[in-house]
Amino acid sequence: MNHLIPRFQPENLEHNKCVFERVQKIATEKGCSPSQLALAWVHHQGDDVCPIPGTTKIVNFNQNVGALSVSLTPDEIKELEGIAAGDAVKGDRYADMKTTWLWADTPPVSSWKAT
Template sequence: MAGEQRVVIPRVKLGCQGLEVSKLGFGCMGLSGGYNAPVSEEFGISIIKEAFNSGISFFDTADIYGFHTNEVLVGKMLELKKLVEEGKIKYIGLSEASPDTIKRAHAVHPITAVQMEWSLWTRDIEEEIIPLCRELGIGIVPYSPLGQGFFGGKAVVESLPSETLLKFQPRFTEENLEKNKLLYTRIENLAKKYGCTPPQLALAWVINQGDDVVPIPGTTKIKNLKDNIGALRVSLTKEELKEISDAVPPNEVAGFRTAHTRYTWKFANTPPRDSHVSA
């Protein structure tokens, strides 16, 4: 759009190990399918380029996304080796299954950041996991910060694509979705109050949770990418953050977060926090 002001994406320290990244990342998984049909390689490259040229330096990929096709896509576009050597880009999740990689993956090393699903309707981690991460100096990387696209209007103001896995997610079943639409409407009304779009407000809520929080929303549309970046303009006070939180009470969200949510970290038998593991 002519005359549109470019958003300057700030850089922040993620965790206590000195890693510096853009305050907003980009989740690449969707480019290789999952919530939608895979995009063409040409288009996938173009949207990652758009994100990079907009100031995003933090990209998430993994070998399981598209069975390696996602890593190949990201690698082709970013010329990772060159850009990493120049210090222009940071990334997480990039891997390949060589013996050396497996050894590195299972080696004991300092944890800089952890990924976790955190959005307005996935807040069961706030009381225990978030404080622990901050106590240990671990950065927080929320994936699905728009509730798997829910607060972007997916299944509310636009239909789900036929290829999506969301149809198997409890919160997107017909009965639960009808109940959850009320939550979207509340955020939509608050977005009008704050002069932004519903996905911008939902994403801004995550962004404003602290300097140690770097969400990695993904999209297959450049207009949505620009909209996500625009969320950085939305500054919220503590009172405003509470107002947004109160609009989506966890006990009003219909359905489990995923089909496997009933088996969560709360029921896991893990070592004591102060225990030490030798290599």
């Protein structure tokens, strides 16, 4: 499926890999994972912002909670904001959304039952 996602196309992949490597470097310096760093960055946006990551596995939940232990300096926040600027990542996040139904696993409406 990645071959259909514009961000993973050859013309975008090398650039986006460099963006990830910058985030990975900061995460390594902070002693956390890139996902924990991302959650910590969201958490540091203010008292009126709360990241709500989804997960179905306890190990991932525990890792997400670990993001609360990651503190960021104003300089680190500024650096991450620069990395996450609107045009930093090349390529759309999803391919043509008109075809997502092709991979859907939704039962037909005729099988739905009202409760």
